[in-house]
Amino acid sequence: MLRLLNWYTLLVAVLVGILAGVGLFTFGYAEGLSYFSTDPAACVNCHIMRDEYDSWQKASHHTAAKCIDCHLPHSLIPKYMAKAENGWNHSKGFTLQNFHEPIMIKPHNGAILQENCLACHEAMVHQLVAGVTTDKDAVSCVHCHRGVGHGQ
Amino acid sequence: MADRTRIKRVGLFAGIVVVVALAIVGIVALLLNISERKREARNPFVRVVNVDEVTTDPAVWGKNWPMEFDSYQRTADVTHTKFGGSGGSEALPQEKIDRDPWLKRMFAGYAFSIDYRDRRGHAYMLYDQERTERVTKKPQPGACIHCHASAAPTWRRVGLEAEGKTLSDAPSGFDWPHVMAGFKKMSAMTYTEAHAELLKTPDGSPEETTPGPGGSSVTAKTPANADGLPKGAPTTREALAAHVGEAHPVACIDCHNPETMQLRVTRPGFMNGIQALADSSEPVPHIPSIQRWRDGGKKKPYDPNTDATRQEMRSFVCGQCHVEYYCGPKVTLFFPWNNGLKVEQIEAYYDNYKFPDGHRFYDYQHAETGAEVLKAQHPEFELWSQGIHARSGVACADCHMPYQRVGAQKVSDHWVRSPLLNINRACQTCHRFPESEIKDRVEAIQGRNFALLQRSGKALMDLIDAVVSAKKGGATPDQLHDALELQRKAQWRLDFVAAENSMGFHASQETARILAESIDYARQGEMAARRIGGPNAK
Numbered sequence: 001m002l003r004l005l006n007w008y009t010l011l012v013a014v015l016v017g018i019l020a021g022v023g024l025f026t027f028g029y030a031e032g033l034s035y036f037s038t039d040p041a042a043c044v045n046c047h048i049m050r051d052e053y054d055s056w057q058k059a060s061h062h063t064a065a066k067c068i069d070c071h072l073p074h075s076l077i078p079k080y081m082a083k084a085e086n087g088w089n090h091s092k093g094f095t096l097q098n099f100h101e102p103i104m105i106k107p108h109n110g111a112i113l114q115e116n117c118l119a120c121h122e123a124m125v126h127q128l129v130a131g132v133t134t135d136k137d138a139v140s141c142v143h144c145h146r147g148v149g150h151g152q
Numbered sequence: 153m154a155d156r157t158r159i160k161r162v163g164l165f166a167g168i169v170v171v172v173a174l175a176i177v178g179i180v181a182l183l184l185n186i187s188e189r190k191r192e193a194r195n196p197f198v199r200v201v202n203v204d205e206v207t208t209d210p211a212v213w214g215k216n217w218p219m220e221f222d223s224y225q226r227t228a229d230v231t232h233t234k235f236g237g238s239g240g241s242e243a244l245p246q247e248k249i250d251r252d253p254w255l256k257r258m259f260a261g262y263a264f265s266i267d268y269r270d271r272r273g274h275a276y277m278l279y280d281q282e283r284t285e286r287v288t289k290k291p292q293p294g295a296c297i298h299c300h301a302s303a304a305p306t307w308r309r310v311g312l313e314a315e316g317k318t319l320s321d322a323p324s325g326f327d328w329p330h331v332m333a334g335f336k337k338m339s340a341m342t343y344t345e346a347h348a349e350l351l352k353t354p355d356g357s358p359e360e361t362t363p364g365p366g367g368s369s370v371t372a373k374t375p376a377n378a379d380g381l382p383k384g385a386p387t388t389r390e391a392l393a394a395h396v397g398e399a400h401p402v403a404c405i406d407c408h409n410p411e412t413m414q415l416r417v418t419r420p421g422f423m424n425g426i427q428a429l430a431d432s433s434e435p436v437p438h439i440p441s442i443q444r445w446r447d448g449g450k451k452k453p454y455d456p457n458t459d460a461t462r463q464e465m466r467s468f469v470c471g472q473c474h475v476e477y478y479c480g481p482k483v484t485l486f487f488p489w490n491n492g493l494k495v496e497q498i499e500a501y502y503d504n505y506k507f508p509d510g511h512r513f514y515d516y517q518h519a520e521t522g523a524e525v526l527k528a529q530h531p532e533f534e535l536w537s538q539g540i541h542a543r544s545g546v547a548c549a550d551c552h553m554p555y556q557r558v559g560a561q562k563v564s565d566h567w568v569r570s571p572l573l574n575i576n577r578a579c580q581t582c583h584r585f586p587e588s589e590i591k592d593r594v595e596a597i598q599g600r601n602f603a604l605l606q607r608s609g610k611a612l613m614d615l616i617d618a619v620v621s622a623k624k625g626g627a628t629p630d631q632l633h634d635a636l637e638l639q640r641k642a643q644w645r646l647d648f649v650a651a652e653n654s655m656g657f658h659a660s661q662e663t664a665r666i667l668a669e670s671i672d673y674a675r676q677g678e679m680a681a682r683r684i685g686g687p688n689a690k
Contacts, residue, residue: 008165015172022176026183047193047560095185101557102581 035087040067046094048103055151070116070149071109082112110140117141192559203410205326206319207356208302213404219558224404224566227273233572235598235655254609255650257616258643261519262527263290274568277301278401287343293480294346295339299473302403304418306353307334319354326409326418335420339484350399357398407469415465416457419472423456425487426468430454434492438542439464466547471533474548474653478515479529482507493534495648495666499641502526514640521619522629523636528647535652539659551578594657601649601656604667608646611674615639618681627684635684638677645670 027033034042044053056062061070071086072079086109093099105113118129121141129139142148201215214221255268267285281287281300297303308327309319311334322330338346409416417423430442431454437443441460456468476498477487488505491497505513514524536542541551553564554577571578572594575587583590619635645666649656656663 008161012165012168012172015169015176019172019176019179022179022183026179026186029183030186046189048557050560051562094189095182101576104580104584 035083038066038068043067046090048090048094052150056149059150060148064120065149070113073112074116074119082109113142114138114140189560192561194560203356203404205308205322205405205410206305206354207410208305208353208400208403208405209355209357209398210400210403212357213408213410217404219561219563220404220566223556223563225275226567227569228275229273229567231273231569231573233570234595235602236570236653252606252609252650254613257520258609258612258647259527262516263292274402276401278399282347292343293339294341294343294349295480295485296343297338297346297350298335298419298421298479298485300401301350302400302406303335303338303350304331304405305355306350307331307338307420309353310334310337310349326416328423331418332420336484339480347399355398355400402473406472415462415469417465417468417472421477421485421487422468422472422475425475425477425489426456426471427454428487429489429493432490432492434497436493436537438537438545463545463547466549467533467536467542470548470552474530474532476529476531476534476648478502478513482509493537494662495531495534495645498531498534499526499644518616518639518643521616521623521636521639522632523619523639523643525640526644526647528644528651531648531652532654532658535648535654535658535662537659538662541658546582550581554578554581597657597660598655601660601663601667604664604671605646605649605656608642608649608667608670608674611671611678612639612642612646615642615674615677615681618678622681622684625684627681631684632681635677635681638673638680642670642673642677645673 031042031045034045040053040056043049053067056067068079072082114129118125118141125141129141197216199216201212203213203216207213210221210224214224259268263286267289272280277300281296286292287296297306304326305319308322308330311330311332312318312321314333314337315330338349341349404410406418407415417426426442429436430445431450435443439460441456441464442454445454445459456465460468475487477485479485488498488501491501502513507513512524513526515527516525517523518525533548536548549564551571552568553566554571554574555562556565556577557563565574565577572591575590579590580587585593615635615638619632619639622632622635649663649666649670652658652663
């Protein structure tokens with residue numbers, strides 16, 4: 001009886017070991033750690049963002065803001081929640097290849113973007129936007145200033 | 153009891169094993185997927201066959217560039233939009249002329265009144281030309297080949313042979329001098345002779361290939377083997393006896409350099425036309441390289457293949473054919489761009505142009521009124537030039553051949569078609585609105601243009617009625633002079649918009665302006681004819 005249990009334990013241990021090994025390898029191979037960094041190169045690990053990355057390098061905010069400065073909330077918890085949500089959606093879309101092209105920002109991420117415009121520029125524009133970002137008719141900076149981050 | 157605990161334990165362990173094994177399967181599948189996506193990101197281009205300046209057969213190029221070739225072949229598909237396209241017939245498309253009866257009357261006395269159908273995809277350009285009754289029932293000039301076949305190697309061969317040389321003597325590169333010489337020679341031939349020349353030129357395929365839907369079909373009746381041809385004219389079969397290749401519709405070689413794949417223009421008509429335009433003083437803000445060439449002192453003739461930007465070339469290659477032109481037979485084919493690209497500048501050029509016999513330029517004499525009128529071809533390049541998209545630096549290919557992602561590669565969609573069939577890639581890259589909204593906007597623009605077009609057609613018919621009535625009343629050609637001149641002006645403008653393939657979209661304000669002028673000239677002409685009166689006039 002005991003011998004049999006040990007055999008089971010051994011099998012499970014081996015399987016969990018394989019799982020952990022393959023999982024870690026996959027994580028490393030997919031450059032999983034890079035997603036915890038702030039490096040814009042992480043955003044072109046998959047080639048879908050190539051156009052955005054290339055045009056960001058030519059755009060006016062190139063020296064002032066990286067991808068995450070505009071596209072993720074600045075405080076820790078919301079930042080990682082947004083990372084997790086977008087990470088999941090992007091991985092799913094890229095793996096299954098079932099997303100709309102050209103890719104377009106969704107309202108939730110658009111609101112994050114708008115807040116980040118204000119995070120830097122609020123002193124200049126506070127009378128224009130009055131801090132409202134959630135209303136669907138709210139003023140959106142990138143409605144007019146489309147090219148500041150990247151061309152597309 | 154001990155047995156039941158044992159079974160439970162065994163079951164639990166088996167469950168864990170299955171779950172863990174499935175997780176491993178999932179992770180390995182993900183791993184392979186990631187690996188596949190990473191491989192996509194490397195450029196897999198391999199040149200497996202050689203292509204050169206005689207390789208007109210697109211299937212040969214397709215071996216090197218399969219993604220582009222896949223989409224190119226789809227130009228054989230039947231498509232239609234609200235105002236364009238070709239019904240659903242596999243044979244020749246619907247008669248455009250039956251739908252708009254004023255078209256037929258406008259073309260009275262011209263071959264378009266015989267047979268005028270909706271456009272089909274690039275794959276059919278040669279096939280349809282071989283079969284339209286405009287070609288089979290009326291002799292047409294060899295210049296028609298300029299845009300309906302992949303003809304540069306044939307022009308080069310004919311140009312070389314005129315000097316007693318053969319294709320193997322051709323200098324490396326495109327060899328413009330011999331291409332130009334051959335083009336002039338073939339333009340002076342009949343369509344039948346020129347078509348036979350096409351078939352005599354090798355197409356670069358290693359073996360004789362079965363022609364695709366757009367290739368030259370030798371079994372069906374073509375003008376070259378139709379009955380009732382003049383004695384001595386070569387038949388397609390005779391031409392085939394000496395034939396080592398096939399004729400092809402527009403192919404890779406017409407827009408791409410076989411060495412570098414760079415875009416290039418190869419049609420003599422465009423080369424001459426764009427040089428004439430560059431030489432003029434007409435502002436062309438949408439073609440900045442021409443302004444740079446003018447500012448640079450015009451040292452050498454403007455050469456689009458070296459002076460134009462890559463973005464300009466993405467319109468120029470289309471402008472090689474989607475333009476207004478005179479195709480012959482009285483003089484060699486030309487694009488009337490010496491004064492500029494606007495409708496009245498082209499008209500002025502024609503009005504001042506004298507045929508070798510000294511007569512003023514005209515395309516045909518209207519069968520009912522006797523007016524010497526002009527026929528507009530398909531001035532897409534000219535009209536696009538007046539529109540907001542051109543002014544914003546948007547090229548033909550941006551909307552008609554938008555980039556698509558194939559794996560990690562950005563590939564121009566070579567299935568050239570209406571942007572309305574591909575709104576997300578053609579429009580949404582710049583216009584971030586829902587597809588239905590974009591389609592509605594386009595159809596609103598086209599609908600307004602269509603309504604104005606019908607009104608212009610009606611006005612022209614009234615002018616023709618008035619002239620016919622005045623003629624019945626005994627009006628002399630002298631008395632009719634003003635009315636007939638106004639018919640020429642009105643009809644030229646109407647046809648310029650009707651023949652153009654965007655239902656006004658390429659430059660909607662411009663087409664509204666043109667049609668307003670057309671209606672005005674038609675009504676002025678109608679009044680001029682009615683003023684003549686005469687003994688029997690109503």
